[in-house]
Amino acid sequence: MTPPFPPIQLLDLAAEHTALQPALNAAMQQVLDTAAFIQGPDVQLFADELGQYLGGTHVVPCANGTDALSLALMSLDLPAGTEVIVPAFTYIATLEAAALLGLRPVLADVLPGTFNLDPAAVAAALTSRTGAVVAVHLFGQCADLEELSRLCARANVALIEDNAQALGAVFTFADGRTAYAGAVGDVGTTSFFPSKNLGCLGDGGALLCADPARAALLRQLANHGQSRKYHHQRIGLNSRLDTLQAALLRVKLPHLPVKTAARQAVAARYDAALAAVPGLATPARDPRSTHVFHQYTLTLSDFARRDALQAHLRQHGIPTMIYYPLPVHKQPAYAYLGYRAGDFPVAERLCAAVLSLPMHPLLTADQVDFVGEVARQWMEKNS
Numbered sequence: 616m617t618p619p620f621p622p623i624q625l626l627d628l629a630a631e632h633t634a635l636q637p638a639l640n641a642a643m644q645q646v647l648d649t650a651a652f653i654q655g656p657d658v659q660l661f662a663d664e665l666g667q668y669l670g671g672t673h674v675v676p677c678a679n680g681t682d683a684l685s686l687a688l689m690s691l692d693l694p695a696g697t698e699v700i701v702p703a704f705t706y707i708a709t710l711e712a713a714a715l716l717g718l719r720p721v722l723a724d725v726l727p728g729t730f731n732l733d734p735a736a737v738a739a740a741l742t743s744r745t746g747a748v749v750a751v752h753l754f755g756q757c758a759d760l761e762e763l764s765r766l767c768a769r770a771n772v773a774l775i776e777d778n779a780q781a782l783g784a785v786f787t788f789a790d791g792r793t794a795y796a797g798a799v800g801d802v803g804t805t806s807f808f809p810s811k812n813l814g815c816l817g818d819g820g821a822l823l824c825a826d827p828a829r830a831a832l833l834r835q836l837a838n839h840g841q842s843r844k845y846h847h848q849r850i851g852l853n854s855r856l857d858t859l860q861a862a863l864l865r866v867k868l869p870h871l872p873v874k875t876a877a878r879q880a881v882a883a884r885y886d887a888a889l890a891a892v893p894g895l896a897t898p899a900r901d902p903r904s905t906h907v908f909h910q911y912t913l914t915l916s917d918f919a920r921r922d923a924l925q926a927h928l929r930q931h932g933i934p935t936m937i938y939y940p941l942p943v944h945k946q947p948a949y950a951y952l953g954y955r956a957g958d959f960p961v962a963e964r965l966c967a968a969v970l971s972l973p974m975h976p977l978l979t980a981d982q983v984d985f986v987g988e989v990a991r992q993w994m995e996k997n998s
């Protein structure tokens with residue numbers, strides 16, 4: 616069966632950039648002309664524009680989302696060996712930063728429906744040695760910011776939000792207050808890696824924070840710890856967002872809401888096709904959070920069939936990915952933490968059971984229906 620539409624892509628950056636090409640070219644040319652490649656005016660302009668979009672938070676650009684996590688932790692001045700609670704099911708950067716800084720990652724399991732940190736597991740992992748909790752808003756939906764904020768405040772530990780996947784998601788608190796993902800904790804981090812919802816054409820990242828004093832510290836840390844040129848108050852990083860990337864991001868940022876809405880429409884169409892299919896669960900929604908669908912991730916109830924479904928979809932020209940195939944505690948680099956198989960059963964189960972479908976703003980209704988139909992038919996035949 617060959618469908619009457621172009622090949623389905625997991626994501627389609629080239630096509631997404633086509634419509635913006637004149638503006639992207641103009642932005643590149645302007646940076647070339649002015650030659651202010653480092654800390655040119657576009658960097659601060661982009662930071663201001665993103666801060667405005669995120670409800671008025673301070674934005675400190677940096678070189679990538681992993682550096683943003685390092686800088687966030689550096690700004691807390693935690694003594695070596697301090698424990699940092701992180702989810703057992705996440706991209707490795709979330710804890711790599713802590714480990715490199717001599718802090719001790721402590722894993723907490725996630726919730727099977729939302730894939731995000733289980734507040735009860737965080738509560739159980741908190742000790743007198745805990746200095747921070749890093750909440751990841753995985754796949755585009757906020758972690759339980761209400762409960763995690765409360766736990767962190769009560770324990771007097773910092774809350775860092777790894778918001779690499781949920782830029783633009785909004786969380787509503789019990790008192791009716793709303794906030795953008797990344798702008799709730801002491802520091803938020805994000806990434807402009809090309810495949811993220813707001814991606815540049817290379818590496819890029821940023822820190823978000825409400826406190827102007829902490830924003831100033833983060834800005835200093837990201838630029839060799841200097842207060843002014845050649846005067847270094849802190850041991851910092853060389854972690855700056857290139858002017859070129861900032862200029863490109865200024866072109867792309869105004870389109871983020873429309874692209875987010877397009878992702879949400881794709882997700883709603885997948886939901887309609889797959890909600891009643893036996894043997895798989897569509898992504899659970901936390902009613903307190905909007906979902907910006909960095910990924911649309913299914914959970915198979917029978918692990919044995921996950922890889923078979925993936926192979927079947929591939930045969931029909933449908934690419935899929937497994938985010939993530941191995942939980943943190945089974946990664947060789949983190950064996951020193953001393954965890955064992957079985958310590959984080961939900962994370963382990965998810966690694967065996969999840970499958971992310973093609974997700975990008977340019978997927979057509981026909982393409983989405985085709986993916987849904989191929990998956991549904993196979994699941995019904997094989998259940």
Ligand SMILES: *Cc1c(COP(=O)(O)O)cnc(C)c1O
Pocket residue numbers: 679680681682705706708709751777779780805806807808818819820
């Ligand atoms: C992409 C990502 C990062 C790292 O961002 P980079 O810009 O690639 O360094 C960190 N955490 C999560 C959850 C991510 O998805």
